[in-house]
Amino acid sequence: xxxxxxxxxxxxxxIACQDNKPFDVKVxxxxxxxxxxxxxxxxxxxxxxxxxxxxxxxxxxxxKVNDNTLNAxxxxxxxxxxxxxxxxxxxEYKFLSKQSDENTIAVYEVKFKVKKETLKxxxxxxxxxxxxxxxxxxxxxxxSVYKETKNH
Numbered sequence: 001x002x003x004x005x006x007x008x009x010x011x012x013x014x015i016a017c018q019d020n021k022p023f024d025v026k027v028x029x030x031x032x033x034x035x036x037x038x039x040x041x042x043x044x045x046x047x048x049x050x051x052x053x054x055x056x057x058x059x060x061x062x063x064k065v066n067d068n069t070l071n072a073x074x075x076x077x078x079x080x081x082x083x084x085x086x087x088x089x090x091x092e093y094k095f096l097s098k099q100s101d102e103n104t105i106a107v108y109e110v111k112f113k114v115k116k117e118t119l120k121x122x123x124x125x126x127x128x129x130x131x132x133x134x135x136x137x138x139x140x141x142x143x144s145v146y147k148e149t150k151n152h
Contacts, residue, residue: 034140050112
C-alpha cells in the first residue's frame, strides 16, 4: 500500500511541476509559439531575451479596451480588414470581462530580441514588442517591430 501511495504522490508532484514553469520560461514559450504560428517558412524566429517594459492593470486596460473600442475596431475591420487587430481586441476584451480585481496585472508589454542565427535575411528586425495577457498561458495577443521613439 505504501508503494502505491508513494508512486501516486510522485506522479502528482511530476504533473504539478510541469504546469508551474517559471514566468520567463512561459513568456519565452508563448512568444516562440506565436512567432511560429504567424511566420512563413524560413522566417521562423526564436526569442533570445526579453524584458517587461510595462505592466498594465485590469483597470487601465478596461479604459482602453471596452465596448466602444471593440465596436470601433469591428467597424474599421469592415472597411480595412485586419483580422489580427480584431482578434487582439476580441481576445483581450473577453479576458478583461472575466476579471473582477481591477488592480491585478492584465497585460505585460514586453520588448524581446530574436536570435541572430535564426535570421536568414538581414532586413528582418532583431527587436520586437509583444502584448501578453496575464492569463494561465500568458497568451501573446499582439507583436510589432520595436522602434525606439524620442520625445521632442
